[in-house]
Structure formats: C-alpha cells, structure tokens
Amino acid sequence: MNRRRVLTAGVAVALAGCVSYPSDGDDDPPSSEELVRDAIGTRRRMSELAARRTMTVETSDGTVERTERIARRPPAKQRIEVVGSTDPDAPVGSVSVTNRETTWEYNPETATVDKQYHPNKVDTDRTQRVLENLLADYRLGYEGPAVVDGREVHRIETRPPIEDIGPTIDLVVGDTTYVVPLRVTGDLEELDVSRTVWIDDEYRYPIRERNAITDGDETLHSLTVTYEDLEIDAGLEPGTFTYEPPADATVVTDGPEPEGVFESRTAAEAIVPYELPEPDVPEPYDLDRVTVVEKAERFGTTTRLWYNDPNIVARELFVTVREVQRFSTDALEEIEIDGRTAYYRDGRLQSIFWECGALNYEVSSLLDDDPLRDIAASIGCP
Incomplete structure (x- = not known):
C-alpha cells in the first residue's frame, strides 16, 4: 500500500x-x-x-x-x-x-x-x-x-x-x-x-x-x-477517514505522536510553555488547526498554526514556533523585516525564519504569491 x-x-x-x-x-x-x-x-x-x-x-x-x-x-x-x-x-x-x-x-x-x-x-x-x-x-x-x-x-x-x-x-x-x-x-x-x-x-x-x-x-x-x-461531492459516510485496527492485529507505530491537535489558539496555549502569535493572514485564509509536538528535551515543544483557504484545495500556509533553532543561516538568504534580521528560503516551500529571544519563528507556504513578509512583520517579536 x-x-x-x-x-x-x-x-x-x-x-x-x-x-x-x-x-x-x-x-x-x-x-x-x-x-x-x-x-x-x-x-x-x-x-x-x-x-x-x-x-x-x-x-x-x-x-x-x-x-x-x-x-x-x-x-x-x-x-x-x-x-x-x-x-x-x-x-x-x-x-x-x-x-x-x-x-x-x-x-x-x-x-x-x-x-x-x-x-x-x-x-x-x-x-x-x-x-x-x-x-x-x-x-x-x-x-x-x-x-x-x-x-x-x-x-x-x-x-x-x-x-x-x-x-x-x-x-x-x-x-x-x-x-x-x-x-x-x-x-x-x-x-x-x-x-x-x-x-x-x-x-x-x-x-x-x-x-x-x-x-x-x-x-x-x-x-x-x-x-x-x-x-x-456526493457525500461520504461519517468516519470514512478514521480507522480502528482489527482486534487480532499487531500495531507498530512510527513518527512523532502529537501532544494534541486543537481547533483554536486558546486550546493549544493551555499546554504549551509560551504564548502563541496572532498573525495577520490574508483573506480568505482561516485557522484550520494547531498541532503541538513535544520532542526530545533538546528540541523542546514545537507548535504549528495551520491556515487554509476554504475555497481552494491544498492552499494553505503555516506559522511555526520552536524553542530551538532548526534552520541554518548559511543555506538561506538574509533579509530584513521591520529592522529585524530574518532568513528566506526559496524552494518547494517558500519560508521566512527569524529568532526572537528564546523562541524561533517560521512562516511558510507552498505558493510563491503568499505575502510571507507581511505575515512575518505582523508577528514581529512578541
């Protein structure tokens, strides 16, 4: 499969x-x-x-x-x-x-x-x-x-x-x-x-x-x-995309199990050790979900806020907050946003990374026409 x-x-x-x-x-x-x-x-x-x-x-x-x-x-x-x-x-x-x-x-x-x-x-x-x-x-x-x-x-x-x-x-x-x-x-x-x-x-x-x-x-x-x-668009049965393994099956897991997937910033903030940003995203993007993953101690807690365009399939962008820097400045283009140093990546994902005190931020999109600089500026250094 x-x-x-x-x-x-x-x-x-x-x-x-x-x-x-x-x-x-x-x-x-x-x-x-x-x-x-x-x-x-x-x-x-x-x-x-x-x-x-x-x-x-x-x-x-x-x-x-x-x-x-x-x-x-x-x-x-x-x-x-x-x-x-x-x-x-x-x-x-x-x-x-x-x-x-x-x-x-x-x-x-x-x-x-x-x-x-x-x-x-x-x-x-x-x-x-x-x-x-x-x-x-x-x-x-x-x-x-x-x-x-x-x-x-x-x-x-x-x-x-x-x-x-x-x-x-x-x-x-x-x-x-x-x-x-x-x-x-x-x-x-x-x-x-x-x-x-x-x-x-x-x-x-x-x-x-x-x-x-x-x-x-x-x-x-x-x-x-x-x-x-x-x-x-004829309608699918509820539960189509959930799965319950057979009782006699052996289940083998892989990948980082999330601490939680939330529908709002408020719900996610209840379990993360930092305040989450409120970025200004362009219409018609809406907050779709917030994922929280707690990795090994040296990587800390990573939170990702996902924003989707409800009118177009697979049009989404996300904002990530990390406790540890996960980008290499040598491989990225140095830019400036509102007088603050940031780093730009141009590839399959368009991304902007920057550091603010003990936290690191990322704004990314699959589309090169999304206003990532404006979104990053709206977050700044909370």
Whole structure:
C-alpha cells in the first residue's frame, strides 16, 4: 500500500512518434487544453471523491491487476481498500487510511497495522500539480470521444518533453506515484512512449489513464488505471477517514505522536510553555488547526498554526514556533523585516525564519504569491 511502488525493473526510454490533432471547423470538440483546464478547475473546487479503481500492469513477464475502493477528501484524507488483487504487494483485504495527522496501513497476511504519525506533514495536491504540468509542458492531442464505464469521455493523447521521460509516473487518475522502470534491449530511440488520458464529459475530470512503452507492434510495458462508479461531492459516510485496527492485529507505530491537535489558539496555549502569535493572514485564509509536538528535551515543544483557504484545495500556509533553532543561516538568504534580521528560503516551500529571544519563528507556504513578509512583520517579536 505504499504510494510509491516498483512494478518492474529496467531503464528509462526516449520518445518517438507524433500526435494528430482535429481540424478546425464548426463541429470541433472541446480542445485538449480546454479539457485539461476544466479538469484543473474541477480538482480545485471539489471536496470529495469516491470510486472503484482498477490498476492493470502489463509486461513481458505477465499481468498484475488490483481493484480498490477509494474515497478521498483532498489534499490530505484518503481511504483505500483492496477488493481484488493479483499484486503480491497488496493482497485482498489490505487497507490504507490517511488523515491530516496519521496514516494506518493494514496487511491482512501478516495481521499487522503500521501506524505513522505525521502531524506536521505538508500536504500538496499531487493530482492538481500533475494536471497543471500536463497543460504547461506536454503536447496534447484530441483523439475523439469514447465511453468508459458507461460515461461519455474525451480521449487526449499527451506527449512529454524528451527530458521529462523517465521511470517515474505521477498518475492523473489517483494520488499515487509509480516507479515503472523497464527491462529492454536494443535501440531505446526506437521505442515509443505514450500517455493517454480520458476526461469525463459530465464532471470534466480524468476517469482513465494509460501509460505504455512499445517497440513497433510489441507492448513492452503498460499501466492502465480506471475509475468506475465515480462520484464527486456526493457525500461520504461519517468516519470514512478514521480507522480502528482489527482486534487480532499487531500495531507498530512510527513518527512523532502529537501532544494534541486543537481547533483554536486558546486550546493549544493551555499546554504549551509560551504564548502563541496572532498573525495577520490574508483573506480568505482561516485557522484550520494547531498541532503541538513535544520532542526530545533538546528540541523542546514545537507548535504549528495551520491556515487554509476554504475555497481552494491544498492552499494553505503555516506559522511555526520552536524553542530551538532548526534552520541554518548559511543555506538561506538574509533579509530584513521591520529592522529585524530574518532568513528566506526559496524552494518547494517558500519560508521566512527569524529568532526572537528564546523562541524561533517560521512562516511558510507552498505558493510563491503568499505575502510571507507581511505575515512575518505582523508577528514581529512578541
């Protein structure tokens, strides 16, 4: 049930082939770009997703298939239950449940549950990022209408830039990364790499994806993922993203168990040894939760205030208070905020760090357009 799996063994390949496009005319279907753009919009607005998902991997060594019931509340919550499988890594009865703070993974063959605490994990919407990458960097070609699971869909052929071809696939149909290297012989330049995405006409959302590597008429490797019975924002059962291990299962824990996850600053302040800041965050950000983790004595208590945009999936920023400095000034850009020295990090996370007496502060966001300097200035040195 790991979200990153090795399915076969081998090497990356180069791109060959071309893409056909529809001719202009009054009866032209939606453009590929429009369809992907609509899918991004659907993902940004959706609250919940439920489906039956089937994944089929075909290689020269044979075929492996797995069918799962999935439920998701992006970006952080998901439940996956394996209901059919020839995959030895995911036997029938396997369960994976993730929420903001914890992941449970149950293996029925060993009767064990891996319980991982991750109260301060930064959640990104991987599916949205993959769709945005398709729109920005891939060559898209409309291949016509089709039917998948009784639903009208649009078939889009995508071609990546040469430098993007590699053994790792971030799936559009599901928040999963697959490592799919391939054992091949001969001239790699002659191989063809294709990625086809089917977008449902009603939801304007991906419902099937197929990645294939072929050598002439021979398919060397293919990965096909299909949603059936797809429902978006239809309502999920209460408790979908909680998990109670079977009575006979052995539970193994990992990661820092939080002292608490609170809905307000006031509730969190009751157990932390310092005052929490009240930052000025831009609208429509709201305080979503406050996590408190007490680590070894030399690291002290870490508190993180999480702010979410309720209108957009995976748009969040956070403010962290630590008793110990956890950043290296040598690796960061020195800046000044209201006459106070701070340090800026530009990467997957945009962050500002600074020290104030016995405490250290951090403001971070996944988006480079959030006003981190203004938020940091509003906190200052309490």
